[in-house]
Amino acid sequence: xxxxxxxVGRGIDRVDGPLKVTGHAKYAAEFALEGLxxxxxxxxxxxxxxVAAIDAADAKAMPGVLLVMxxxxxxxxxxxxxxxxxxPAGRKLTLFQDTEVRYNGEPVALVIAETFEQAQEAAQRxxxxxxxxxxxxxxxxxxxxxxxxxxxxxxxPDTCWGxxxxxxxxxxVKVDHVYTTPMETHNPMEPHATLAHxxxxxxTLYDSTQYVAGVRExxxxxxxxxxxxxxxxxxxxxxxxxxxxxxxxxxxxAALAARQxxxxxxxxxxxxxxxxxxxxxxxxxxxxxxxxxxxxxxTGVRHDVISHTSVFEDYTESSTxxxxxxxxxxxxxxxxxxxxLNVGTPTFMRAPGESTxxxxxxxxxxxxxxxxxxxxxxxxxxxxxxxxxxKGFPWSSKKLKECYAEAARRFGWDKRSPAPxxxxxxxxxxxxxxxxxxxxxxxxxxxxxxxLEADGTYVVRCSTQDIxxxxxxxxxxxxxxxxxxxxGQVRFELGDSRFPRAPVSGGSMTAASVxxxxxxxxxxxxxKVLAGAKERPLSVEVEYGPKxxxxxxxAMRSFGAVFTEVRVDRDLGIVRVPRVVATxxxxxxxxxxxxxxxxxxxxxxxxxxxxxxxxxxxxxSGRIANADLxxxxxxxxxxxxxxxxxxxxxxxxxFNALGARGIGEIGITGVAASVANAVYHATGRRVRDLPxxxxxxx
Amino acid sequence: xxxxxxDPESGARRRFLASTGAIGALGIGLPAAxxxxxxxxxxxxxxxxxxxxxxxxxxxxxxxxxxxxxxxALREQLHEGGTKKGCDHGQCxxxxxxxxxxxxxxxxxxxxxxxxxxVTTIEGLAREKLHAAQAAFVRHDAFxxxxxxxxxxxxxxxxVDEARRNMPSAVTPDLHAEAPLELTDDEIRERMSGNxxxxxxxxNIVAAVRDVASGxxx
Numbered sequence: 070x071x072x073x074x075x076x077v078g079r080g081i082d083r084v085d086g087p088l089k090v091t092g093h094a095k096y097a098a099e100f101a102l103e104g105l106x107x108x109x110x111x112x113x114x115x116x117x118x119x120v121a122a123i124d125a126a127d128a129k130a131m132p133g134v135l136l137v138m139x140x141x142x143x144x145x146x147x148x149x150x151x152x153x154x155x156x157p158a159g160r161k162l163t164l165f166q167d168t169e170v171r172y173n174g175e176p177v178a179l180v181i182a183e184t185f186e187q188a189q190e191a192a193q194r195x196x197x198x199x200x201x202x203x204x205x206x207x208x209x210x211x212x213x214x215x216x217x218x219x220x221x222x223x224x225x226p227d228t229c230w231g232x233x234x235x236x237x238x239x240x241x242v243k244v245d246h247v248y249t250t251p252m253e254t255h256n257p258m259e260p261h262a263t264l265a266h267x268x269x270x271x272x273t274l275y276d277s278t279q280y281v282a283g284v285r286e287x288x289x290x291x292x293x294x295x296x297x298x299x300x301x302x303x304x305x306x307x308x309x310x311x312x313x314x315x316x317x318x319x320x321x322x323a324a325l326a327a328r329q330x331x332x333x334x335x336x337x338x339x340x341x342x343x344x345x346x347x348x349x350x351x352x353x354x355x356x357x358x359x360x361x362x363x364x365x366x367x368t369g370v371r372h373d374v375i376s377h378t379s380v381f382e383d384y385t386e387s388s389t390x391x392x393x394x395x396x397x398x399x400x401x402x403x404x405x406x407x408x409x410l411n412v413g414t415p416t417f418m419r420a421p422g423e424s425t426x427x428x429x430x431x432x433x434x435x436x437x438x439x440x441x442x443x444x445x446x447x448x449x450x451x452x453x454x455x456x457x458x459x460k461g462f463p464w465s466s467k468k469l470k471e472c473y474a475e476a477a478r479r480f481g482w483d484k485r486s487p488a489p490x491x492x493x494x495x496x497x498x499x500x501x502x503x504x505x506x507x508x509x510x511x512x513x514x515x516x517x518x519x520x521l522e523a524d525g526t527y528v529v530r531c532s533t534q535d536i537x538x539x540x541x542x543x544x545x546x547x548x549x550x551x552x553x554x555x556x557g558q559v560r561f562e563l564g565d566s567r568f569p570r571a572p573v574s575g576g577s578m579t580a581a582s583v584x585x586x587x588x589x590x591x592x593x594x595x596x597k598v599l600a601g602a603k604e605r606p607l608s609v610e611v612e613y614g615p616k617x618x619x620x621x622x623x624a625m626r627s628f629g630a631v632f633t634e635v636r637v638d639r640d641l642g643i644v645r646v647p648r649v650v651a652t653x654x655x656x657x658x659x660x661x662x663x664x665x666x667x668x669x670x671x672x673x674x675x676x677x678x679x680x681x682x683x684x685x686x687x688x689x690s691g692r693i694a695n696a697d698l699x700x701x702x703x704x705x706x707x708x709x710x711x712x713x714x715x716x717x718x719x720x721x722x723x724f725n726a727l728g729a730r731g732i733g734e735i736g737i738t739g740v741a742a743s744v745a746n747a748v749y750h751a752t753g754r755r756v757r758d759l760p761x762x763x764x765x766x767x
Numbered sequence: 768x769x770x771x772x773x774d775p776e777s778g779a780r781r782r783f784l785a786s787t788g789a790i791g792a793l794g795i796g797l798p799a800a801x802x803x804x805x806x807x808x809x810x811x812x813x814x815x816x817x818x819x820x821x822x823x824x825x826x827x828x829x830x831x832x833x834x835x836x837x838x839x840a841l842r843e844q845l846h847e848g849g850t851k852k853g854c855d856h857g858q859c860x861x862x863x864x865x866x867x868x869x870x871x872x873x874x875x876x877x878x879x880x881x882x883x884x885x886v887t888t889i890e891g892l893a894r895e896k897l898h899a900a901q902a903a904f905v906r907h908d909a910f911x912x913x914x915x916x917x918x919x920x921x922x923x924x925x926x927v928d929e930a931r932r933n934m935p936s937a938v939t940p941d942l943h944a945e946a947p948l949e950l951t952d953d954e955i956r957e958r959m960s961g962n963x964x965x966x967x968x969x970x971n972i973v974a975a976v977r978d979v980a981s982g983x984x985x
Contacts, residue, residue: 082905082908085913086910087901088913090897090904090905090910090917090920091890091897091901092848092850092888092889092890093849096848096851098848098852099846099848101846107843184843185839186832186839187813190834256965257914257965258859258861258964258965258966259914260853305913307914308911308914309912310965340853340854536912537911537913537966539911662908663908663911666911666971669968670911670966670968672967673967673969674967697858698853699856704967704969705961705963706955706959706964706972706973707953709956711970
């Protein structure tokens, strides 16, 4: 390792690596508290109606059982438990405040016992009688009542620019197709888990979360207690991908149970219970219409999306978002609609909107390229957006053209024979496909404190989270570089609500937001030290407040180019992905080792989305029929081939002084389309409905 | 960096059980932490049975509810949290441990079946320094969130041993070839496929295992 190279950017080993490989990193369920008892959730078995009666007598009589919590004995909460509603942290929860049943698998009781085994068995003895109602479980039926949501996370549901009618009329060639993506479930390896412990009025939660501050504030407000009385610890999180960004029912239920039994309670969500009560990606139906001149100039785009939500809360999968900004199209019309089903409320899942949206848009681009007989890369370069088409702002920094060129070169795109079914290797049909990746650049307000201790070490603290994203490591790198000291002299601590407030680990904004707060705190501390401040510990707390696009008059987005080779068995329809080559324009990578790893992980998610993932909703019962890791398919090692991932040299100082834009989500975007386009090239079969399982190719 | 609050005045730290890995610890009847009376269950009529096995080289004696899996015995009774619960159904491999040198899913192994056996978990691999597999996983960044990592590493250790003993896999081209079996990338991918990594660090896992198999390491 060359010590002369800047610390930020260097591919140093993960600083929490030794704790993780020895089993000593402590995740939420692993804190041993005195007197700890165990809670197991009982869930509904009908999709709609009301609870008529709960017979908990047998369960209560089981050995070791301390409490069976139901709507009959759960304390009434302010605003029926909805006092903290406000996504992403606060969602509409099920806290046994009434008898309504809104989906199959909704929590209906909680059994607390001395041991896990006792709680588990007693949970099976709780008998619930229902008055069932008709449920809406068929997306086709729900679509008839689709409606426009009041709002989406980052923009209004509908966006128009230019004159769409004129844009479509100018087009000499049109492609107009419907693409669908299924319900998916995040399934981080560590299931959600909460340990709740009251000491008098003070509540301590050990929680697996992407949002320490969100858990604290949501739990306090929901229970109607001051936020100062709640403390949240989350030093290690076994993956999140969006589902741990919200505070779901089990967190508050654990706190309520612990208060009732006056002992610490551990509630670990079972794997099968993660299909429903903790969110998932909604299904989408997306119509994309592209109109273009013969020379490849796209003159108009329509993108109309319907996604599902629950019957009790709106969540919109904003699949139109990439279409707003990806190409320089003069006329656009984008709409988002929601259709309600009796299921758990869906939520943000890795690259929400952008992953599903780029699937539809980038498949449509491939179809347009074929209709025009233009190379797919050339079509994209021709329609490159030199400024953001919907807002007109110039980009803070964008090197997408370099991404196309570099990835195409490394992939060997020039050796591709354009006609479908024209490349073979024995029994395998070989296909080459490509797509553009994109994800917006976000930042949010973030605080951090930097301290110089009496022994000369530096401690930097922020309540943020490391969900596998490398926050511990890049935080330490940024701090050490700003202070001008060696990495070993700095300790970066996170995952604790007593530390200065950080935003949710979502929207790919942690590296930039936390990084900037850490950097500014350390620079301010260094200034004080250089000015001769003698007090120890010497401490400086700062808040970083970023400028948004409208204030900065700049468009901020990351981009990339993804090239995929697939091999499809000509008789059996088996699809393999031997290699993916991708190059990204993401600003400065803060750690080359952890950064490339995360981008590769995103690509694995994209392959998974393309070929495997689907939560099957049984249209009669409303149950998820494949609610485990054997039936809900995610890739194993043998499913993943060579992933050749690079980034272009870039430093987006117009976005922030670190020059970094965040990389957690862009990796999944574009991949599903790249795979689908490669499958089309291999087989001549255009599959517009994910996942591309072999039955769709036979 | 530090995994727990450092403030020595912190109530949170004092609330942790001082001892972990307590041999013979039972999960029942622990005194409540509160001064005010807390809810206690009645005397448990559940029969508890004794089991003795070796855990990471040390003798271990437990009295267990017969329904207790090895995974829950490790995590809940012994407070050895390194072995992870990902699915509790033998579908993800996060709980992989060695029993008499062979890898098994601890969630599918009833603890009472371990009488006289030798159990090795992730906590038992490192001695003075990191085990070669642990060091390789750090060096190649073969993980992100770290939750599947203990299982991956235990699988890696077992896999290298399986190859030495010439145990074939589904992708082994010649079942009659002489030992030792060559661990190609395809062999590694196949043999590591009982351990799901949702973060998708598979490419780096292959690199780490390749490094260990070829004798590289700490």
